[in-house]
Amino acid sequence: MDPDNGVSTLEPATSGGTKSLRSSALSHRWGTAFLLTPPLLWFFVLYVSSLVLMLITAFWSLNGFTGNVTHQLTGANFHQIASGSYPAIIGRTVLLAALVTVTDAIIAFPFAYVMARVATQRAQRLLLVAVLLPLWASYLAKIYAWISILERGGALNWTFQHLGLPSPNLGFTNGAMWLTFSYIWLPYMIVPLFGALERIPGSLLDASSDLGASSWWTFRHVIVPLALPGLVAGSIFTFSLTLGDYVTPLLVGGANSTLIGNAIYQNLLDGGNLPLAAALSTVPIAIMVAYLLVAKRFGAFESL
Amino acid sequence: MKRRLLARGGLWLWVWAVLAFLFGPIITIVIFSFDRSNIETLPIRSWTLSWYQVAWHDEQVRQAFVLSIKAACAATVLALLLGSLAAFGVHRARFFGRDTVSLLLVLPIALPGIITGVALNSTFQWAGISLSIWTIIIGHTTFCIVVVYNNVVARLRRTSATLFEASADLGASTSQTFRFVTLPLIATALVSGGLLAFALSFDEVIVTTFTAGAQNTLPIWIFGAIRLGQQLPEVNVVVTAVVVLMLIPIIIAARLTGRDTFSASSTRAPTN
Numbered sequence: 001m002d003p004d005n006g007v008s009t010l011e012p013a014t015s016g017g018t019k020s021l022r023s024s025a026l027s028h029r030w031g032t033a034f035l036l037t038p039p040l041l042w043f044f045v046l047y048v049s050s051l052v053l054m055l056i057t058a059f060w061s062l063n064g065f066t067g068n069v070t071h072q073l074t075g076a077n078f079h080q081i082a083s084g085s086y087p088a089i090i091g092r093t094v095l096l097a098a099l100v101t102v103t104d105a106i107i108a109f110p111f112a113y114v115m116a117r118v119a120t121q122r123a124q125r126l127l128l129v130a131v132l133l134p135l136w137a138s139y140l141a142k143i144y145a146w147i148s149i150l151e152r153g154g155a156l157n158w159t160f161q162h163l164g165l166p167s168p169n170l171g172f173t174n175g176a177m178w179l180t181f182s183y184i185w186l187p188y189m190i191v192p193l194f195g196a197l198e199r200i201p202g203s204l205l206d207a208s209s210d211l212g213a214s215s216w217w218t219f220r221h222v223i224v225p226l227a228l229p230g231l232v233a234g235s236i237f238t239f240s241l242t243l244g245d246y247v248t249p250l251l252v253g254g255a256n257s258t259l260i261g262n263a264i265y266q267n268l269l270d271g272g273n274l275p276l277a278a279a280l281s282t283v284p285i286a287i288m289v290a291y292l293l294v295a296k297r298f299g300a301f302e303s304l
Numbered sequence: 305m306k307r308r309l310l311a312r313g314g315l316w317l318w319v320w321a322v323l324a325f326l327f328g329p330i331i332t333i334v335i336f337s338f339d340r341s342n343i344e345t346l347p348i349r350s351w352t353l354s355w356y357q358v359a360w361h362d363e364q365v366r367q368a369f370v371l372s373i374k375a376a377c378a379a380t381v382l383a384l385l386l387g388s389l390a391a392f393g394v395h396r397a398r399f400f401g402r403d404t405v406s407l408l409l410v411l412p413i414a415l416p417g418i419i420t421g422v423a424l425n426s427t428f429q430w431a432g433i434s435l436s437i438w439t440i441i442i443g444h445t446t447f448c449i450v451v452v453y454n455n456v457v458a459r460l461r462r463t464s465a466t467l468f469e470a471s472a473d474l475g476a477s478t479s480q481t482f483r484f485v486t487l488p489l490i491a492t493a494l495v496s497g498g499l500l501a502f503a504l505s506f507d508e509v510i511v512t513t514f515t516a517g518a519q520n521t522l523p524i525w526i527f528g529a530i531r532l533g534q535q536l537p538e539v540n541v542v543v544t545a546v547v548v549l550m551l552i553p554i555i556i557a558a559r560l561t562g563r564d565t566f567s568a569s570s571t572r573a574p575t576n
Contacts, residue, residue: 028396031396032393032396035389035390035393035396036389036393036397039386039387039449040408042386042449043408043409043446046424047412047423048408049427050424050426050427051419051423053423053426053430054422054426057426107325110315111318111319114315114316118315118316127319129558130323132554133554134326134327134330136503136550136551136554137550137551138523138543138547139507139523140523140526140527140546141333141543141544142330143530144526144530144539144543145329145330145333148332148333148540149332153345183329186326215308236414240416241417244417244418244419245416245418246418250531261416261418264418264422265418268425269514274429281418284415284418285419288414288415288416292414
């Protein structure tokens with residue numbers, strides 16, 4: 001491990017004067033560099049440089065005859081994205097991501113509120129476990145569960161029939177996709193929201209009611225604003241995860257359920273068109289960067 | 305007073321409904337894994353364990369399982385090493401770029417997983433690296449580092465620096481301080497981070513599709529089988545087994561570190 005882990009700052013001030021203080025600060029800095037070099041090397045060599053290469057690839061093209069990638073810069077991929085079916089796919093993806101985010105926020109808020117401010121300590125622990133377990137249950141298992149619930153002879157139709165209601169027949173539609181996404185990402189919304197609600201000092205709520213505010217007023221003007229960073233942090237997850245998913249639309253969606261992720265997947269793995277796939281990948285990146293910049297203004301990063 | 309009671313009752317009703325929503329689907333697949341029928345029909349007429357037998361003897365499932373375990377082990381070891389180094393480095397760093405480093409480390413989970421997949425795939429294609437278990441491991445390590453990093457850095461933040469200072473004042477060498485003070489303090493965070501990283505890698509499909517080539521990890525096998533609509537009773541059994549298997553590391557991790565396990569970004573897979 002590192003040569004002076006966390007101890008360098010104290011000792012020289014008493015023993016050695018400025019010279020050794022400086023040398024100690026220097027060795028502290030070297031120690032930090034020594035620690036950070038391997039992980040940062042990994043990140044820059046494998047991750048960041050891959051991202052950069054992908055961005056460059058987006059401006060390359062595919063030779064129509066040979067199927068090889070031509071290393072000549074062109075904006076043709078972006079022209080293609082701006083036309084044909086792609087704008088509709090992008091629009092559908094963003095709309096769905098927004099819809100899923102709003103749905104999860106509505107479901108999660110009362111739940112997280114009870115967890116943070118109503119439940120006893122024991123109940124709070126149990127509820128945390130109850131959120132954690134489904135979050136970590138296998139992703140594909142959760143998708144498979146919804147396929148078997150929503151399909152024609154599935155549990156949902158069966159239940160509706162036995163209640164004497166018409167079958168909803170949600171299987172393999174955009175509605176199925178919306179429901180499945182909302183289900184899978186719900187815990188990612190609950191957790192940061194719970195954290196934010198729990199951090200609100202009780203004295204603020206007491207003060208609000210002492211000053212004559214109704215509980216609705218307190219909720220609206222004290223609790224919601226203070227929970228906002230947690231809400232935005234949760235929405236980063238629900239939004240970003242929906243934006244890049246291709247498995248859920250492929251498995252639970254229908255004919256009109258193609259999302260950006262599917263377009264990327266098809267172009268790269270079925271069509272072998274890496275440049276176009278790379279160009280399409282810049283769309284979720286651009287959307288997420290814009291989203292993160294807005295989220296930062298809401299102080300969401302502290303709640304991540 | 306009465307209105308308040310009513311509001312409270314409504315809130316708890318909501319909580320129970322959400323719990324039913326969270327657990328209902330998972331319970332459904334577990335139940336269906338014991339259904340004898342080839343196609344899922346309700347009500348279930350007869351029960352069996354035979355699909356478990358079929359899955360157990362399926363050579364493809366076995367191979368996929370072994371590959372998943374191997375990749376998850378390797379990714380976990382690498383992530384433990386790199387993630388804890390990063391945590392120590394960032395924790396003691398006082399330099400200006402500290403926030404940049406921690407932002408960089410969470411980038412693989414803040415951006416959609418497919419981005420990591422396409423980026424790595426384009427690098428492998430460009431460099432002429434053929435896809436193998438190593439390319440899978442590289443992809444998994446990249447996002448598993450975040451999990452270990454988050455767990456360890458959260459522990460270090462809550463550990464008082466005076467403990468290390470006391471150790472040094474009492475004459476312990478740096479390596480003694482590390483071995484007898486630092487390591488015991490962060491041990492459970494390391495174990496928990498490692499378990500979460502393992503679980504994350506074992507279940508990952510979004511990135512893996514782009515780094516695995518023709519090989520099947522268990523999630524890729526499941527994905528393919530559902531997509532083709534083949535061997536569905538077997539799929540049902542395999543996903544049930546995966547859910548149960550993943551519970552073990554998660555429960556241990558939760559017991560070891562309590563709240564840190566719940567930190568949203570440490571629980572967030574790029575997939576998932």
